[in-house]
Amino acid sequence: MKKSITAFYVETVLLVAAFTAVLLILSAVFGYARAESRAARRLNSAVCLAENAAEAFAAAPSGEGLLRLLDEGNAALTETADGAVFTARYGADRTPSPTGELVVTVRVGAPGNESGAIRGEIDVADAASGETVYHLTTAARGGAS
Amino acid sequence: MKELPIRLGPLSLLLTVIVLCMTTLSILTFSTARADLRLAEIYADTVRTRYELETRGQDFLAAAERGGLAAASPLADAVEHDGVRCRAAFETTDGFRLEIVLEQAADGWTVREWTHTRAWEENTEIGNLWQGNGETGENGQ
Numbered sequence: 001m002k003k004s005i006t007a008f009y010v011e012t013v014l015l016v017a018a019f020t021a022v023l024l025i026l027s028a029v030f031g032y033a034r035a036e037s038r039a040a041r042r043l044n045s046a047v048c049l050a051e052n053a054a055e056a057f058a059a060a061p062s063g064e065g066l067l068r069l070l071d072e073g074n075a076a077l078t079e080t081a082d083g084a085v086f087t088a089r090y091g092a093d094r095t096p097s098p099t100g101e102l103v104v105t106v107r108v109g110a111p112g113n114e115s116g117a118i119r120g121e122i123d124v125a126d127a128a129s130g131e132t133v134y135h136l137t138t139a140a141r142g143g144a145s
Numbered sequence: 146m147k148e149l150p151i152r153l154g155p156l157s158l159l160l161t162v163i164v165l166c167m168t169t170l171s172i173l174t175f176s177t178a179r180a181d182l183r184l185a186e187i188y189a190d191t192v193r194t195r196y197e198l199e200t201r202g203q204d205f206l207a208a209a210e211r212g213g214l215a216a217a218s219p220l221a222d223a224v225e226h227d228g229v230r231c232r233a234a235f236e237t238t239d240g241f242r243l244e245i246v247l248e249q250a251a252d253g254w255t256v257r258e259w260t261h262t263r264a265w266e267e268n269t270e271i272g273n274l275w276q277g278n279g280e281t282g283e284n285g286q
Contacts, residue, residue, distance in 0.1 A: 022164050029171040029172075033177075034178070046189075047188055047192050116208065117207035138199055138200055139200040
């Protein structure tokens with residue numbers, strides 16, 4: 001009788017241990033998949049925001065025009081004194097938000113190359129870590145403001 | 146009082162089924178997440194390439210407006226000019242292409258076309274399907 005009870009306990013412990021091990025491994029796999037999924041969503045959002053900023057830059061490469069196009073009721077939109085850097089914050093759903101997790105920075109470069117086209121450097125960064133998620137370079141020939 | 150014996154056989158079977166189901170789900174979740182990330186990276190690369198071509202096109206246009214076609218021509222991969230219209234093409238190594246058509250106007254150049262394309266080859270491998278041209282298949286039908 002005692003031997004039978006010991007075998008039962010050993011079997012139960014082994015079963016629970018095996019199940020726990022499998023659960024731990026599967027939890028790690030699910031966690032990794034969630035991280036990959038979040039990275040994909042964040043990259044998609046960053047690319048969309050960079051594209052939007054690039055199109056705004058193409059429409060109005062500098063000054064008041066670009067500020068007006070980037071300002072979608074965005075309380076977090078800022079502009080440097082020389083009007084060369086515009087910063088706006090967006091949430092994960094790409095809506096303007098002063099506490100959003102993505103920061104879009106548009107740097108309007110001087111026409112440095114021979115052609116005379118104005119360069120626009122667009123960075124989308126993570127607000128918390130400051131890490132650049134996506135970078136886009138574009139150019140526009142106009143000088144509308 | 147009579148004690149009922151607890152058997153672990155059915156419990157083991159149940160746990161095995163649960164583990165198999167969860168393993169299948171985890172594999173599906175992981176592969177979907179990887180595919181999503183891969184797709185997002187391809188999208189990001191495509192957008193970057195497209196704006197790279199856009200930048201070259203804008204450079205070409207700005208150079209044409211400032212210094213004429215002679216100054217702009219070295220910036221394009223191919224330029225054709227018939228006196229009124231100028232067609233310029235820009236290409237990348239991975240098959241993306243920007244083609245722009247400019248027309249001479251009194252105050253400079255007017256953009257007539259600005260087209261992004263990508264070389265694409267149709268996959269004609271469709272197996273042993275009936276082509277609809279009256280030929281019979283392998284089994285004579």
